[in-house]
Amino acid sequence: GPKVLQIPSHQIIDMGQMVTLNCDPVSNHLYFYWYKQILGQQMEFLVNFYNGKVMEKSKLFKDQFSVERPDGSYFTLKIQPTALEDSAVYFCASSPGLGGLEQYFGPGTRLTVL
């Protein structure tokens, strides 16, 4: 099936540093999402993005978070500065449209903030 790629698979950084998580969505998809999963818990919605704009963000999407997809390249999630509670696995997803169309998930980036 369609593949979403995420780079890197694992990132370890010190608290207060900036980190950028990269997502390469399925090529013809138009809607992009980030979800956060803390170990052993469910995935929680962070933000979605369409046509160069944030459509909706959750309360987990703090002011330190930002997303962009410059010139159709990677869809990125930037955290600046990072905090200990940002440690989690971050999943990128994409879908070709809304409606009942399923979202395809990447393999996740495990972020560890020390």
Added chain:
Amino acid sequence: AQKVTQTQTSISVMEKTTVTMDCVYETRDSSYFLFWYKQTASGEIVFLIRQDSYKKENATEGHYSLNFQKPKSSIGLIITATQIEDSAVYFCAMRGSNTGANTGKLTFGHGTILRVHP
């Protein structure tokens, strides 16, 4: 706000048997979509099956099928002829219709761990 609840933390079954995983949901949307995903041991998240709320027929996809009971806000996942490789965490999820303010975000349950034994 939407809510998805999976009350079964884990289930163990023997290979080649049938298993049902429960999921109930809450929403104010009159139209919505329900999904089941599984997360493998490697962390990969795989889409399994979808139910549209306006459809009365239960969705089926290979050895996955759904038991959709709309009056009970329930969407159970049924896996027939289970295999060892079905061992994973199964997440129920939902999203509202694509009208108005709904933007496609999925709300997930906490997941059910399925262990299939030989």
